[in-house]
Amino acid sequence: MNGVRSEKSVGGPSLQLFICTHASCGATFTRQWRLNQHETVHTGAVRKRVHEIISQTFKLLESIFTILNVLVNSARASAQSLTVVAVSQESPT
Numbered sequence: 633m634n635g636v637r638s639e640k641s642v643g644g645p646s647l648q649l650f651i652c653t654h655a656s657c658g659a660t661f662t663r664q665w666r667l668n669q670h671e672t673v674h675t676g677a678v679r680k681r682v683h684e685i686i687s688q689t690f691k692l693l694e695s696i697f698t699i700l701n702v703l704v705n706s707a708r709a710s711a712q713s714l715t716v717v718a719v720s721q722e723s724p725t
């Protein structure tokens with residue numbers, strides 16, 4: 633067991649193709665390591681896209697928190713005014 637895959641090769645070397653699964657690439661290789669090496673071509677672009685998505689997510693979260701903050705503050709303000717009304721109705725004049 634040394635990690636080398638043994639493939640059934642009846643009558644000569646196997647012609648297994650390793651195909652790049654990256655969108656609209658479709659490059660093919662006869663060796664797994666060649667494909668792995670090739671895929672680093674795409675990782676730069678993928679990393680950039682991931683960075684974009686993360687920064688968009690943070691912007692979205694920021695606006696959600698802003699809205700939540702406004703809602704919590706207005707809920708708190710109306711709760712306080714309700715308490716004032718309730719207290720003033722309870723107290724005898």
Ligand SMILES: [Zn+2]
Binds near residue numbers: 657659670671
């Ligand atoms: Zn590719």
